[in-house]
Amino acid sequence: MIELSGISRDFQVGEETVHALADIDLTVPDGDYLSLMGPSGSGKSSLLNILGCLDRPTRGSYRLDGREVARLPEEELSRIRRQHIGFVFQFYHLVPRLTAAGNVELPMIFAGVERGERIERVDRALREVGLSARARHRSEQLSGGERQRVAIARAIVMGPRVLLADEPTGNLDISAGREIVRLLEERNARGLTVIVVTHDPDIGSRARHRIRLADGKIVSEENAVADGAAVGLRSR
Amino acid sequence: MSFRDLVGFAIGALRGHRLRSGLSLLGVAIGVASVILLTSVGEGARLYVTGEFATLGSNLLIVFPGKTETTGISPFLTEAPHALTLEDAEAILHHVRSARRVAPIVFGVAAARVGDRRRDVGVIGTTSEFLGVRQIRLRSGRYLPAGELARGQRVCVIGSKVQSELFGARNPLGEILHLGEERFRVIGVTAPRGLSIGQDLDEIVHVPVSRGMKLFNKISLFRILVEISSHQEIPAARRNALELLKERHEGFEDVTIWTQDSVLATFSRVLSLLTAALGGIAAISLTVAGVGIMNVMLVSVSERRREIGLLKAIGVMPRQVVSAFLVEAALLSTAGGALGLAAALGATRLMRTMYPSFPARPPFWVLPAALSVSIGVGLLFGALPARRASRLDPVAALARR
Numbered sequence: 115m116i117e118l119s120g121i122s123r124d125f126q127v128g129e130e131t132v133h134a135l136a137d138i139d140l141t142v143p144d145g146d147y148l149s150l151m152g153p154s155g156s157g158k159s160s161l162l163n164i165l166g167c168l169d170r171p172t173r174g175s176y177r178l179d180g181r182e183v184a185r186l187p188e189e190e191l192s193r194i195r196r197q198h199i200g201f202v203f204q205f206y207h208l209v210p211r212l213t214a215a216g217n218v219e220l221p222m223i224f225a226g227v228e229r230g231e232r233i234e235r236v237d238r239a240l241r242e243v244g245l246s247a248r249a250r251h252r253s254e255q256l257s258g259g260e261r262q263r264v265a266i267a268r269a270i271v272m273g274p275r276v277l278l279a280d281e282p283t284g285n286l287d288i289s290a291g292r293e294i295v296r297l298l299e300e301r302n303a304r305g306l307t308v309i310v311v312t313h314d315p316d317i318g319s320r321a322r323h324r325i326r327l328a329d330g331k332i333v334s335e336e337n338a339v340a341d342g343a344a345v346g347l348r349s350r
Numbered sequence: 351m352s353f354r355d356l357v358g359f360a361i362g363a364l365r366g367h368r369l370r371s372g373l374s375l376l377g378v379a380i381g382v383a384s385v386i387l388l389t390s391v392g393e394g395a396r397l398y399v400t401g402e403f404a405t406l407g408s409n410l411l412i413v414f415p416g417k418t419e420t421t422g423i424s425p426f427l428t429e430a431p432h433a434l435t436l437e438d439a440e441a442i443l444h445h446v447r448s449a450r451r452v453a454p455i456v457f458g459v460a461a462a463r464v465g466d467r468r469r470d471v472g473v474i475g476t477t478s479e480f481l482g483v484r485q486i487r488l489r490s491g492r493y494l495p496a497g498e499l500a501r502g503q504r505v506c507v508i509g510s511k512v513q514s515e516l517f518g519a520r521n522p523l524g525e526i527l528h529l530g531e532e533r534f535r536v537i538g539v540t541a542p543r544g545l546s547i548g549q550d551l552d553e554i555v556h557v558p559v560s561r562g563m564k565l566f567n568k569i570s571l572f573r574i575l576v577e578i579s580s581h582q583e584i585p586a587a588r589r590n591a592l593e594l595l596k597e598r599h600e601g602f603e604d605v606t607i608w609t610q611d612s613v614l615a616t617f618s619r620v621l622s623l624l625t626a627a628l629g630g631i632a633a634i635s636l637t638v639a640g641v642g643i644m645n646v647m648l649v650s651v652s653e654r655r656r657e658i659g660l661l662k663a664i665g666v667m668p669r670q671v672v673s674a675f676l677v678e679a680a681l682l683s684t685a686g687g688a689l690g691l692a693a694a695l696g697a698t699r700l701m702r703t704m705y706p707s708f709p710a711r712p713p714f715w716v717l718p719a720a721l722s723v724s725i726g727v728g729l730l731f732g733a734l735p736a737r738r739a740s741r742l743d744p745v746a747a748l749a750r751r
Contacts, residue, residue: 163745168663189667196665203748207660211366221664223359226351268664 116142116165116276116307121174121184123160123330134160136330138174142309142323144275147302149321150311157330158311159280165309166199166278167191179275196225200269202298204281206261208253214240214264215249221272239267243297259290266297276307283317295320351670360678367650371682374639374646378686378727379693381636382720386694386712388632390701392625394710399617401709403610410483410610411576411588413442413595417606432599433570436499436559441598442576446590448583453480453575454499454559458566462555463528464516471512472554473529475502475562483575486551491523491538494558502558506534510542511552529555530565584609625713636723639686640731647679647735651742658739659747668740675739679732680725687724691717 123135135157142148142165150158163169164176167183170191176184183194195201208217215236222232240246243263253261262282269277279298283291295317302308312318322338364371415434439454456475461468478496480486486493493507506527513522522536534557543551557565578587588607596603651658661671694712701710 159749166663168744189669192662192665192667194665195663199665201663207656207663207748209657209660211362216362220661221666223355224351224661224664224666224670226355229355272665 115144115179117177119175121171124172133330138332144307145305146307146323147321148309148323149318150325151318152327156327158327162278162280162311166201167194198275200274200277202265202269202279202282204284206265208261208264210253213250213252217264218267218271235271239271243267258286259293262294277301279310281312356677359674360681363678370646374642375682375686377639377642378683378724379690381639382687382690382724383694384635385629385632386716386720387697388628389625390698390710390712392628393713394708396618396621397709400614403614409578409581412608413574413605415570415605417604432602432604438595438598439574441594442591445594446587448579448587449576450579451479451483451577453477453483454571455573456562456566456568457572460529467516469515473562474554474556475559477559483577487541489539489541493538494556500560502560504534505537507538507556508536509540509552509554512555513539640727643679643683643728644731647732651735651739655747658742659744662744671740672736675736676729676732680728683724683728687720691720
């Protein structure tokens with residue numbers, strides 16, 4: 115459960131203070147499927163960074179599973195990211211010198227997971243994204259869609275509660291993008307909270323819980339579940 | 351995270367840019383190798399000199415005229431008001447109890463001639479005792495005859511090189527050798543020995559001391575070598591000899607007496623200093639290598655911004671980022687150090703085969719020192735890049751393509 119109240123994020127640009135986020139209140143229940151939409155500069159990436167504990171809000175309260183995390187020191191935030199949060203980025207951010215398996219293994223190496231268990235979990239994660247056959251390939255030998263699937267495997271391998279995807283299909287063709295969305299929704303169906311930042315309305319509208327941002331403020335919030343409406347899975 | 355995993359990660363990162371890693375590793379290798387090589391040469395010089403002093407004979411006092419005003423190996427002598435004479439040498443032998451043998455010495459260079467072959471030779475005027483004191487071995491004939499110091503016969507003993515150059519294959523024994531205007535009968539040839547304390551004994555002609563003094567028109571001896579019967583007696587013998595000579599020289603303390611120990615200690619000290627200085631100079635290259643590592647690591651950090659950003663996003667703690675980069679730098683420098691060590695050991699071995707008389711040998715502490723210094727260099731010069739990496743803002747690092 116994520117509870118944001120009165121979250122603001124200011125940036126100092128020269129003399130000027132830019133309000134990237136202004137007074138955001140948002141509740142994301144466990145297992146939610148949330149899309150953040152809005153034009154560039156609307157604050158959706160800033161919000162995602164704060165949700166992912168990569169960035170700290172200037173003001174406001176962020177409670178993650180009941181724990182106030184907005185003012186935690188960097189070390190603690192790292193621990194939270196490691197245990198509770200998975201990231202998927204538009205540009206995949208795979209480490210180019212590592213194989214697909216090596217990239218998936220990375221979070222576990224630094225989390226101190228035993229080698230035997232790492233191998234097992236890498237296998238499982240790659241199987242779940244359908245890339246077992248590509249485990250020994252380096253990222254330059256993989257297509258964009260495959261790279262993003264490796265990134266998803268890496269994001270889920272530590273068993274997080276929340277998966278944050280920043281324009282996950284932004285660099286992919288339609289069919290590869292569809293496959294990524296399918297994978298994310300599959301994780302969501304199995305209980306993972308999925309938060310997607312996108313400017314693609316077809317993808318954004320698939321989420322049960324939809325937020326539009328403009329100028330750092332939430333301008334609309336629709337929640338199919340809360341509204342009692344059935345969520346139709348429109349095809350793209 | 352285990353240390354093994356950390357090292358594995360670092361090795362993977364280093365292999366990601368082999369040329370760069372290899373070059374900075376080479377820098378450390380050169381630095382470490384030059385430190386070891388130069389200290390080996392210094393240490394070799396020290397061993398060589400101390401070894402040479404050992405061949406000088408044991409338990410030696412070296413008396414020479416004049417008073418040293420400063421300590422050190424290069425004596426600045428004041429004018430001696432009294433000559434150091436043969437009588438002084440005899441007095442030492444008779445009155446210093448523990449003096450076993452006394453060898454007075456004059457030294458000069460003279461033109462030697464045999465038939466129409468000529469060359470300049472060093473001439474030592476001394477006595478029969480010189481043989482034992484300097485541990486000289488003869489190849490043929492005999493050494494200078496014992497007898498009264500003042501009455502020298504016109505005989506000489508020649509070095510092996512003097513023999514081959516002036517007599518060729520002929521047997522020189524009984525032949526006449528001209529030194530300046532004087533004729534000397536050759537009675538012995540010394541065995542080849544090579545350099546000893548800067549003198550090539552193979553190129554020396556030995557003549558009776560009184561002949562030598564006449565030849566060079568000297569009234570004072572150059573040195574008196576005094577062999578003391580045991581090592582423990584040396585300080586007392588030195589004091590006795592000093593007092594004796596002061597008495598004989600009307601109360602002037604105008605001679606200096608070195609003990610072999612003190613000369614050895616001085617040389618050893620000077621050469622250790624030389625070794626340290628050489629090592630210090632070579633350490634500059636090690637510092638340069640360290641800066642090279644720092645540079646490579648800084649390049650690596652800025653090139654791997656995305657990777658570092660990602661590591662932070664997946665929950666790698668700042669101190670883990672620091673240790674990952676430190677381990678990387680330390681691996682580079684340690685591998686470089688090991689390479690440099692191997693190269694230097696090989697080079698010193700080669701030097702020993704090429705110049706067997708010069709014991710170029712790394713000092714014993716070189717192995718642990720080289721390895722710990724190279725690890726230290728890596729950690730020291732890796733610290734700044736590692737900190738920079740750990741402070742990278744993940745949001746900014748990941749935002750860039």
